[in-house]
Amino acid sequence: MEFTADIGLEVHVQLKTKSKMFTRAPYHYGAEPNTLTDPVVLALPGVLPVMNKEAVRKTVLLGLLCKCKIAERCKWDRKNYFYPDSPKNYQLSQYDQPICEGGEVEIEMLGASRNVMGEHRMVQLTRIHLEEDVGKLTHFANDSLVDYNRAGAPLCEIVTEPDMHNADEVFAFLTALRNNIVAAGLSDCDMEKGQMRCDANISVRPKGQETLGTKVELKNMNTISGVRNAVAYEIKRQIHAVTSGEAIHQQTRRWDPVSQVTTKMRDKEESHDYRYFPEPDLMPVSIGAQQLKVLAKELPELPFDRQRRFMETLDLPYTLTSVLCPDKELADFFEEALADTGGKVAPKAVANLIANDLLRELSGGEEEGRLPLSACKLAPAHIADLTVLVEDGVITKQIAQTIFTEMYATGKMPSTLVEEKGLQAHSDxxxxxxxxxxxxxxxxxxxxxxxxxxxxxxxxxxxxxxxxxxxxxxxxxxxxxxxxxxxxx
Amino acid sequence: MPSEKIDIDYVARLARIDLTEEEKVTFAEQLGNILAYVDKLNQVDVSGVEPMAHAFALENVLDDDEPGPALTVKDALRNAPAQRDNQIVVPKVVEDA
CATH class of the missing domain: 1.10.10 (Arc Repressor Mutant, subunit A)
Structure with missing residues (x-):
């Protein structure tokens, strides 16, 4: 029997702000434990929450980026539960009036090969709401330690419809979402730093059946590849269970990245009763049409839109755009370099130098762990200068390679290096x-x-x-x- | 009379409190009275009345994203019954919220 899998995601993204969601205690990644708290974070008696304007602004931008309907007015609610990660015994969240509803994210599926653009489609979102993060627990053999640095940090929860059907689509969705959010400067989305986290709801049904199967929630996936592996495994596990005559129970399962399997955490019967109720200490937030117009102007060109523009108006091949465009910093660098050539050089020559030579140097020949652009001594003007020298016939392509290595190491301008070393092409x-x-x-x-x-x-x-x-x-x-x-x- | 019978065991479990059999009887009756009292509100016709979020008609109470002071670790942990490595020690918990 053939099966269809249905996957919906809940993605948490930490917004890039300097202070917390409902108090001005500082927040940043990597601080010593319990150095980023204040009486509000620790829920000491008598404290009151005050909302972070920047977090609201960034959430609205995120909503606009995902083409959501932005609520004219929304409120916050208390989600009640006892767990040591929350000093208040409730989390401030949004229950029935999220800031953003609906929306979609464009994804690119795998192409026939690396050089071929895959099919594009939209993944539908249900909602995006704004809440506060909780503290971090570290478990030991006999006890657990709590660090409240992260508690109260602004956190967006992005909920998708069960609109993905295999692990590759989930991977494509998370990659596209991350690229969009990073491009807009809303979050750094580093999963290993917990700035982006993902839970997946997965079910399977016989192909052709209308109603969705019983869903299982997957947790503890710490990288985008980890999510792909976990989802792929869980789909196989469910299909195997169903074909062996077992029933799928509604439960929460945990991905174990070491043994690469999912294990049961709890059944649905043990699930929580959060007793949501409106937070009486926070006033509602209203977002006017005028404000939305102003914010819409701040949105960046989305990576896929930029890629289409590069291919259509600059005549760049897919392979080059697929390297440049997902990374806004890199694509900006390319466009600046191209502008610096003053139209003298074909865009492809400029793009090649960045996508091949520059990235090769930045990655040190390894697939993972590429250095950021900011770590190198080159500015777009270096690339522009070098391509113009080749275009004008001042130096040969062979010499250009030598100069590239040299300028990468020293940060000297190509023209200067050509003068210093007498590398002008033979014209005599x-x-x-x-x-x-x-x-x-x-x-x-x-x-x-x-x-x-x-x-x-x-x-x-x-x-x-x-x-x-x-x-x-x-x-x-x-x-x-x-x-x-x-x-x- | 209360509109619904209260499940005192469930409420006690949610609140993480242990109740004796006598307490269960007492609290079930008291909570039932509270529900009955609040239930009176349901008799009021509120059709056409816009729900309000707060007694004050204020909205958009927002603060600029300027970080203020943080507590020292020592102050932050002052109320913790047990601590280690500048963190609060709690009984081992594996359940995820």
């Missing part, structure tokens, strides 16, 4: 001719030359290397060929 035909004659006179090339004279035009290619070497790489290979033909002809 007389000198090139004498070098060509000298190399051609070498007895070891006699055979190649006679083959050339017998009509094998390719035979002289073996002389190009030695000639190039004699010119210290400064000659244009085409010029060498012409000169050879002239000298030998």
């Amino acid at each position: 035909d007389g000198e090139l001719e004498s070098i060509v004659r000298e190399v051609a006179a070498d007895p070891k090339h006699e055979k190649a030359i006679s083959q050339f004279k017998d009509g094998n035009t390719k035979a002289i290619n073996s002389l190009i290397g030695p000639i190039m070497k004699a010119t210290q790489g400064k000659a244009d290979p085409r010029k060498i060929q012409d000169m050879l033909a002239k000298v030998l002809g």
Whole structure:
């Protein structure tokens, strides 16, 4: 029997703010334990919450980015539960009036190969609401430790419809969502720092059946790849259970990244009764049409829109755009470099230098752990200068490689390096001719030359290397060929 | 009379409190009276009345994102019965909220 899987996600994203959601205690990642608290965070008697304007603004931007309907007016509620991660015994969240409703995120599915653009489609969102984060627990053999630094940090929860059907789509969704949010500067979305977290609701049903199967909630997935692996595993586990005649129980399961399996955490019967009620200490927030208009102007061009523009108006191939566009910093760097060339150079030449040479240096030859652009000494002007030098014929492509390595190491401008090292392309035909004659006179090339004279035009290619070497790489290979033909002809 | 019979065991479990059999009888009756009292509100016709979130008709009470002071670790942990490595020690909890 064939099965369809239905997957919905709950994605939590920590907003980039300097202070917490309902108090001005500072917040940033990586502080020593319990150094980012105040009486509100610790829920000491008599404290009152005051909302962070920037967190509301960023949530509305997120909603606009995802084409959600922004509520004209919304409120906050208390979600009651006892757990040591929350000093108040409730979390401030939004129950029935989220800031954003509906919405969609464009995703790209896997293409036939790496060089081929995959199909694009929209994944539907249910809602986005704004709440506060909880503290961090570290479990030991006999007890647990609590750090309240993270407690009260602004947190957006993005809920999708059960609109994804395999692990690759989930991966594509999380990647696209992260790229969009990072591009808009709303969060850094680093999953390993807990700035983006994801739970997945998964069910399977026989193909063709209308109603969804019983859903299982998956937790504890700490990387986007981890989510993909966990979802792929859970779909297989459920299909295996159903085909073996077992019933799927509504439960919460935990992904174990070490053994790569999901294990049961709790059944639905043990689930919580949160007793939501409106928070009496917070006033509602209303967002006017005028404010939405102003905020809409702050939205960045989305990575996929930018990719289409690069392909259509700059005639860049998919492979280059798929490297540049997901990373706003990189795509901005490219556009600045292109502008710096003053229209002299083909966009593809500029893009190649960034997507290939620059990224190769930044990644140090490894797939993972690429350094950020800010870690290198190059500005867009370096790239522009280098491509213009090649375009104007001042230096050869071979020399450009040498200069690239040199400028990456030193941060010196290519023009300066060319001057300093005298790397200008050979333009003196007389000198090139004498070098060509000298190399051609070498007895070891006699055979190649006679083959050339017998009509094998390719035979002289073996002389190009030695000639190039004699010119210290400064000659244009085409010029060498012409000169050879002239000298030998 | 209360509109619904209160499940005192469930309420006690949610509040994480242990009640004796006598207390259960007492509190069930008291909570039932409270529900009955509040139930009177249901008799008022509120059709056409906009629900209000707060006694004051205020909205958009928002603060600029300027970080203020934080408590020292020492002050932050002053009420913790047990502590280690500048963190609060709690009984081992594995359940996820």
